[in-house]
Amino acid sequence: MEGKLLLLISILLFFLVLVWCTIGISLLYRKIRKKQLDRIEYTFANEIAKYLYPPRGEEYSFINVQRALQAVGAKPSKKANIQYLIDLMIRAQRTMLGENYIKLRLLFSQIPPYRAAQSKLKSRKWYVKARGIREIYEMEQSQYLKDVTRERNNPNIYVRREAQIAMVVFLGWESLRFLPYLKREMTLWQQIKIVEKLFALYPDPKIKYLKKTYATQRPYAQELLMRIIRKYNLFTEVDYIIGFLDHESFDRRETAIYCISSFKLTGEQLQEVKAKIFNVPTIEQQVQLLKYIHQISDTPDLEFYDAILHTGNDILELSAAEILWTSGHEKLVHEFYYSQYSTIDALKEVI
Amino acid sequence: MTDLLYSFYVKISWLFFVYGMLLLSFYFLGVVLSAMAVKRNKRRSRFLQVKDIVSATDIPSVTLVAPAFNEGRTIVENVKSLLSIQYPFYELIVVNDGSKDNSMDLLIEKYKLKTIDSTFIVQPIPTAMVRAVYKSTEIQYKHLTIIDKNNGGRSDAINCGINFATTELVLCTDADCIVEQDAILKMVRPYLEEGDREIIACGGAIGVANDSEIKSGVLKKLKVPKDLLPTTQVVEYIRAFLIGRMGWGEVNGLMLVSGAFGMYPRTRLLEVGGFNINTVGEDLELCIRLRVHMEKLKKKYKVVYIPETLCWTEVPHTYSIFVKQRDRWTRGLWETLKLHRYLFMNPRYGKMGMIFFPYWCFFEFGAPIVEFLGIIFIIFFGYHGLIDWPSAILLFTAVYLLGCIFSSVAVFFYILNFRHYSSAREVAELLLAAYLEPFIFHPVLVFGQLKGLYKKLFGIKSGWGTMTRKGFSTETSASS
Amino acid sequence: MVKTALIIQQDLILLQVLERMILNHDYRCKAIRSLDQLDIEDQDENFDIIISDILFDGIAPLDYVYQIKEIIRHKSLLIITSMGQKKVRQNILEMGHVSGFFAVPFNFDKVEQMLS
Numbered sequence: 001m002e003g004k005l006l007l008l009i010s011i012l013l014f015f016l017v018l019v020w021c022t023i024g025i026s027l028l029y030r031k032i033r034k035k036q037l038d039r040i041e042y043t044f045a046n047e048i049a050k051y052l053y054p055p056r057g058e059e060y061s062f063i064n065v066q067r068a069l070q071a072v073g074a075k076p077s078k079k080a081n082i083q084y085l086i087d088l089m090i091r092a093q094r095t096m097l098g099e100n101y102i103k104l105r106l107l108f109s110q111i112p113p114y115r116a117a118q119s120k121l122k123s124r125k126w127y128v129k130a131r132g133i134r135e136i137y138e139m140e141q142s143q144y145l146k147d148v149t150r151e152r153n154n155p156n157i158y159v160r161r162e163a164q165i166a167m168v169v170f171l172g173w174e175s176l177r178f179l180p181y182l183k184r185e186m187t188l189w190q191q192i193k194i195v196e197k198l199f200a201l202y203p204d205p206k207i208k209y210l211k212k213t214y215a216t217q218r219p220y221a222q223e224l225l226m227r228i229i230r231k232y233n234l235f236t237e238v239d240y241i242i243g244f245l246d247h248e249s250f251d252r253r254e255t256a257i258y259c260i261s262s263f264k265l266t267g268e269q270l271q272e273v274k275a276k277i278f279n280v281p282t283i284e285q286q287v288q289l290l291k292y293i294h295q296i297s298d299t300p301d302l303e304f305y306d307a308i309l310h311t312g313n314d315i316l317e318l319s320a321a322e323i324l325w326t327s328g329h330e331k332l333v334h335e336f337y338y339s340q341y342s343t344i345d346a347l348k349e350v351i
Numbered sequence: 352m353t354d355l356l357y358s359f360y361v362k363i364s365w366l367f368f369v370y371g372m373l374l375l376s377f378y379f380l381g382v383v384l385s386a387m388a389v390k391r392n393k394r395r396s397r398f399l400q401v402k403d404i405v406s407a408t409d410i411p412s413v414t415l416v417a418p419a420f421n422e423g424r425t426i427v428e429n430v431k432s433l434l435s436i437q438y439p440f441y442e443l444i445v446v447n448d449g450s451k452d453n454s455m456d457l458l459i460e461k462y463k464l465k466t467i468d469s470t471f472i473v474q475p476i477p478t479a480m481v482r483a484v485y486k487s488t489e490i491q492y493k494h495l496t497i498i499d500k501n502n503g504g505r506s507d508a509i510n511c512g513i514n515f516a517t518t519e520l521v522l523c524t525d526a527d528c529i530v531e532q533d534a535i536l537k538m539v540r541p542y543l544e545e546g547d548r549e550i551i552a553c554g555g556a557i558g559v560a561n562d563s564e565i566k567s568g569v570l571k572k573l574k575v576p577k578d579l580l581p582t583t584q585v586v587e588y589i590r591a592f593l594i595g596r597m598g599w600g601e602v603n604g605l606m607l608v609s610g611a612f613g614m615y616p617r618t619r620l621l622e623v624g625g626f627n628i629n630t631v632g633e634d635l636e637l638c639i640r641l642r643v644h645m646e647k648l649k650k651k652y653k654v655v656y657i658p659e660t661l662c663w664t665e666v667p668h669t670y671s672i673f674v675k676q677r678d679r680w681t682r683g684l685w686e687t688l689k690l691h692r693y694l695f696m697n698p699r700y701g702k703m704g705m706i707f708f709p710y711w712c713f714f715e716f717g718a719p720i721v722e723f724l725g726i727i728f729i730i731f732f733g734y735h736g737l738i739d740w741p742s743a744i745l746l747f748t749a750v751y752l753l754g755c756i757f758s759s760v761a762v763f764f765y766i767l768n769f770r771h772y773s774s775a776r777e778v779a780e781l782l783l784a785a786y787l788e789p790f791i792f793h794p795v796l797v798f799g800q801l802k803g804l805y806k807k808l809f810g811i812k813s814g815w816g817t818m819t820r821k822g823f824s825t826e827t828s829a830s831s
Numbered sequence: 832m833v834k835t836a837l838i839i840q841q842d843l844i845l846l847q848v849l850e851r852m853i854l855n856h857d858y859r860c861k862a863i864r865s866l867d868q869l870d871i872e873d874q875d876e877n878f879d880i881i882i883s884d885i886l887f888d889g890i891a892p893l894d895y896v897y898q899i900k901e902i903i904r905h906k907s908l909l910i911i912t913s914m915g916q917k918k919v920r921q922n923i924l925e926m927g928h929v930s931g932f933f934a935v936p937f938n939f940d941k942v943e944q945m946l947s
Contacts (some may be wrong), residue, residue, distance in 0.1 A: 005745035006576050012752035019759040020782075026767055044843040048850035051727035054937075056855070092844045099937035100848075127394045134398070157546065189399060192409045200604060200936075252518075258409075284618050285474070315473055322471035331469055406913040406935065434891040439916045489925060493891035532888050567889035704870070 003071040006105040036085055041288035042065045044088045044124045045065050051101050051107060055069035062110040082113050090138045102121070108139060112266060120336050121147055126156040132312045145170045153183045161190045173206040181212045191220065205232045214240060223255045238263050242272055244281035245289065253280060274304050279312075287319045294323045302332065309336050353735075358736045364730060368723055371650035375713055381598035382760055386680040389593070389658050389768055399544060401536045405437065411519040411542055412440035413535050413614070416512030418505050419526035423452035423546035427461045429526045432568020434495060438535040442494050444512040445526060458497055464486045476625040478511040479503030505610075506626035506633040513620050523615045524662060527736070529560055529570050534661035538614045541655045552615050555661035556592035558583045558771070561668060570595070570663050573771045575780045580673060580734055581783040581806040584666040584790040589781075590761040595757065596656045604707045606642070606801055606803025607652040612633030619644070630690070632683020639691050639708075646700050659769060661728045674799040681803030681815065719800035753790060793808035834875060837903065838862040839869075839883040839910065844934070848874070849882055849911070852939060856946050869903075879903040880946065885912045885923070890936055900928050909945065911937065 012180065047065040054060035074085040078242075089108050096104060120132025121144065136144045148170075151163035164182070169174040179194070186194075213225060222244065229237045241263075244256035265273065273293060282288045290308065294300065301322060308320040321333045404410060411725055417433055419426055424829040426445075433443050447455055464485035472481055479501040487495050509523050522538065524530060531537075534555060541550050564572035576582045599605045608615075608632060623644050626633045635707060645652040650792055667673035688711060694713060697704035719824060732738050761783050772781060806813050836858040840846040842867065843864065850862040858879070863869065867886050881903065885892035899908065907930035911925060915934020923929055931945055 001739075001740050002745060005742065005749055008749050009745065009752060012756060016752060016756050016759060019756060019763055023759070023766065023778060024775070026763070027773065027778065030766075030773065040863045041843055045847040048844060049847040052848055053851035053855045053903075055851075088844070091842075095842070095845050095935050095937075096848075096939060098940050100939045121463050127397070130398060156546075158395070162398070185546055186407075187546050188411075188546050192405075192543070195409065196407065228678060231408070252615050282618070284475075284621060315475055318471050318473045323474070325470055326468065402913055406915060408916055434894065435887075436888050437886050437892075437914070439914050439919055489897075490922070491891065491897040493893070494891075532886075570888035580865065763892070 010228050022295065036081070040069070040074050040081060041085055041088060044074075044085065044092075045070050046264060048092055048107075052103060054327070058218060062107060062130045065107065066111045074108065076112055079330070082116065086113065086135060088146055093138060096170070105140065106298065117141065118144065126159050127152075129154075130158040130162045132157070133159065133166050137162070137166035140169070142170050149178075152178065152234070155184075157184075160184065161187070161193070163188060168194050169201060172202040173209040176209040176213050179224065180216035180218060181223075182218075186220035186224065187219075191224045191227055194224065195231045198228065199231050205234060207234065210234075210237065219252060222252060226255050226259040230262055232292065233262070235263060237295065238265065238269060242269060242276070245273060246276040250282065250285075253282070253285055255283055261292055270297065274301065278307075283313060283315050286316055290319050290323070292329075300327045301330070306332075306336075356735060357737060358783055359557055360732050365727060366431050367453045367721070367728070371750070374582070374718070377710070377714065378594075378757055381594045382757070383598075384601040385594045385658075386764065388597045392597075393768065395544070395649065396540070396543075399540055401533050402538045403700045404440065404539065404543070407439075407534075408757055410440065411539060411540065412442070412654060413438055413515035413520045413522055414442040414512070414518040414521045414528070414617075415524060415535070416444050416446065416509050416625035417511070417524055417526040417528075418448050418508030418691075419450065419454060420448045420499075420502070420505075420508075421450045421452045421454065422526055423450065425527060426454045427457050428568050430458065430462070430495070431522075432529060434492065435532065435568070436530055436535055437532050438539075440442060440518070441535065442496065442516065442518055444498060444515055446498045446500060446508040448500060448505070448508035455497075455499055459485065462492050462495060462497070463489045464497055465533040473513075474508040474511075474514045476514055478507050478514065479513065484515070502793070504628055506630075507630040510625035512627070513617060513625050516617055520614055521617045521620060522608065522612075524600075525613050525664075527665070528557075529565065529568060529663040531659075531663075533571065534612075535614075537657055537659060537661060540657070542616075543654075545653060548651040549619075549645070550616070550655055551606040551619055551652045552613055552638055552654045553607075553657065554596065554605075554613050554655070555657040556659060557587055557588060557609055557611055557772070558660035558663045559666050560663035561665050573663075575772065575777045576668075578668060579784060579787065579791065580670065581668050582780060583665050583788050586758055586762065586781055586788065586808055587792075588666075589765045590758060592656070592660075593658055594757075594761050595766050597615045597658050597706075600654070600656040600700075601635045603653050604702065604710075605656060606639055606703075606707055607709055608638050608654060608656075611664055613638075613829070615676040630686040631679050632685075632687045634641045636685060636687040636690065639687060642703055643691070643694070643700070646703065660771065670795055674795060674802060677796055678803035678806065678813070679717070679801030681800045682807055685712075685804065688712055688716055696822055719797050722758055722797050723801055726784065754789060755786050758782070758788070832901070834858045836860045836877040837873065837876075837878045837881045837883075837905070839864075839866065839881070839887075841865065841886065842913075845911070849942075852885050852943065853880075853882075858946075862885070869921055873903055876904065880907050880909060881905045882909045882911055882942070883887065885910055885919075886914055892919065893926065896923055896929060901946070906946075907931075909933070909942065911935065916919070 075349035484499040562578040
């Protein structure tokens with residue numbers, strides 16, 4: 001017994017020493033690596049700046065940038081450094097528009113790494129593949145569109161998300177021919193990213209593509225369409241959002257309430273929203289809609305608020321009373337609350 | 352008689368052995384699961400970086416609710432720090448929970464507060480009376496709301512904040528916590544990324560900031576605490592958050608999101624009626640109730656943890672305060688487990704009923720009891736000469752080394768993935784504290800836990816107790 | 832008289848490019864990545880332009896814009912930030928003393944136009 005325990009202790013001690021060594025090595029490695037990456041970042045930023053705004057009287061070409069980067073270790077033989085360089089390139093490109101953006105694109109097509117993203121597309125590892133797709137669309141390498149489109153239903157959420165964003169980047173509004181009919185659902189971030197990319201790259205709305213997709217029954221697609229309508233401020237399409245205000249799904253209603261809040265409505269639409277509020281099954285969402293109605297109405301619709309006051313729900317009642325109170329209809333609120341008590345004594349008791 | 356005693360000794364020894372091995376297996380599994388979770392989290396974060404979120408438009412709005420009670424000494428600086436959190440759709444609600452000091456006066460003066468018309472206060476969750484609601488007249492503080500209410504306790508104050516929030520998500524913390532500037536940007540990530548499961552709660556790791564450099568309410572330089580007690584708690588927190596919670600999160604088995612830093616969808620909080628004001632373990636209780644609520648709704652859900660330390664707090668620096676804290680935590684655990692005892696081995700609640708809840712009963716609640724019985728066992732059988740001391744000492748050494756390895760791996764995980772404690776000296780200090788833990792820290796911890804159990808067992812009334820803090824030594828920036 | 836500029840941007844790439852752009856317009860330029868790098872002498876300077884982010888540790892974006900007016904003398908203030916949502920932009924412009932607000936990604940040519 002004692003022998004076995006001693007053996008166990010020796011093994012555990014050995015393992016403990018191993019953990020210490022690993023900690024030591026990783027501390028050292030991290031220090032060195034951080035210095036290296038900082039150097040690459042500084043050089044990259046400096047070279048990009050000089051390339052975009054060369055000092056007076058100096059010529060600054062691709063080759064200067066390439067040499068400087070190679071000198072700090074960003075060369076094809078060092079894969080990790082090259083990956084870091086690609087990340088920096090994407091970061092730089094995503095901060096600029098206009099002339100500088102075009103200049104940068106030209107620069108990045110002239111200096112290594114070349115075709116790094118293509119090999120990543122073939123990788124079995126999801127994070128490598130997803131990264132490859134991201135690099136393809138960020139660097140606008142549209143020649144790989146076919147390969148990327150194939151991944152739009154990939155079981156891995158990150159791979160398919162990047163593929164879907166790539167489709168939007170390359171196809172613009174036309175991507176709406178595919179997006180509402182994908183097999184798997186879309187996360188909120190996917191929707192946000194798609195809408196943002198579409199808006200950034202294709203700011204002119206093509207409503208015909210939007211209208212064609214209205215028939216979709218996929219939950220994520222309906223939410224995506226509502227978000228697009230909101231982002232582009234498509235007043236003519238607001239009815240699509242209104243249709244979801246009293247939808248049976250909590251999430252669909254949530255998105256509809258969020259999206260409609262940036263619109264002012266016509267009198268007819270406002271009446272429709274007022275009618276729908278009574279069908280919304282969640283009180284919190286009813287309150288949100290009530291606040292929205294108040295916000296976009298010029299004068300309070302007393303009949304409507306009176307109906308709300310008589311829904312029998314305390315929270316709704318209070319919210320309606322607050323709106324009436326703040327819009328100068330204190331008398332109505334007094335009347336309502338007095339009417340709750342049959343006798344003056346009952347009222348006094350409450351007070 | 353001796354034979355009978357010996358056979359009893361053997362049987363009991365086996366029971367302890369099996370319990371120990373089971374606990375060890377859970378720990379080992381935790382290490383493996385958390386390693387997977389942390390690695391995956393790191394990979395995923397590359398596809399949704401803080402920079403992407405900060406510039407996005409349709410992201411959920413967030414209200415940070417911070418209750419404050421008698422924090423006049425630091426309240427102005429703390430609010431300033433909370434106001435500076437970086438998030439585009441951010442509101443801050445500070446709830447003054449009936450402070451008896453000058454907290455309100457200081458806030459009114461510094462932030463130029465004015466009361467707003469609160470004739471109609473909609474309070475979906477009932478709370479102690481709200482005296483007034485304040486907003487700042489200064490444009491730069493327009494996202495700040497201060498609620499002054501009668502004292503009702505921490506949970507009541509948070510409930511009040513939840514009532515007044517108008518955003519989709521609510522982040523609950525304490526006014527004296529130091530929240531990382533990009534904490535919300537990181538905390539909303541799971542809400543943005545989850546597909547078919549609804550995130551009902553999200554927690555972030557909490558770190559120990561005793562003796563660290565704080566400037567304008569921002570942690571400028573994290574230092575290892577000077578004293579052994581808080582240093583040991585650094586290791587304890589790292590172990591609990593990085594190994595324990597990340598591991599449980601991997602199998603959606605998280606039953607606790609720390610009250611000091613937890614984010615929830617406001618609608619779900621209202622549906623379950625907010626925090627329970629009748630328990631001192633309100634964070635655990637809320638998390639379990641939210642899970643039960645979703646089980647009843649038959650909706651898919653998830654409770655998640657962010658491995659990065661997003662919130663810094665001051666931990667007890669004296670043994671007496673430490674004992675009070677652990678005594679309270681144990682009472683909270685007792686109350687919550689008792690309240691939700693219907694979950695125990697209840698197949699209707701799936702894994703929660705069959706694995707997660709029983710784990711809490713046996714190992715989180717049971718561990719101090721088993722340890723206490725273990726000590727009695729050693730004394731009793733040692734007295735009767737039945738213990739083989741050389742073997743027992745060797746066994747103790749082996750178990751001790753296992754504990755050391757476990758703590759060392761946790762520290763290794765931490766320094767591998769995060770930027771804090773990056774010097775060899777700091778790591779050595781943490782490891783040393785971890786290796787001393789079983790001799791100094793742990794016995795006190797068990798004492799605190801047993802004290803809590805004793806109070807519950809004999810119905811001794813006790814509330815939160817006062818948690819005296821040293822307070823962070825803060826510098827004020829030139830800009831303030 | 833040489834014009835002076837102060838650039839405060841955490842993003843190194845943006846900082847360097849802005850600095851080069853400013854230098855090409857014959858400004859004397861101080862480019863820093865955090866507020867900690869501000870010196871006491873900066874308070875004596877009356878910068879012709881400050882180009883700054885709004886995301887800094889320990890100070891809320893709106894408060895920062897308000898404070899910078901009080902602390903560093905300047906003729907015009909340009910905000911360039913990744914937190915450029917409509918609501919943030921509105922709030923900042925409401926404060927009244929901001930000459931321009933650019934959300935990243937932005938067109939440098941427009942910033943140049945403001946310089947000249």
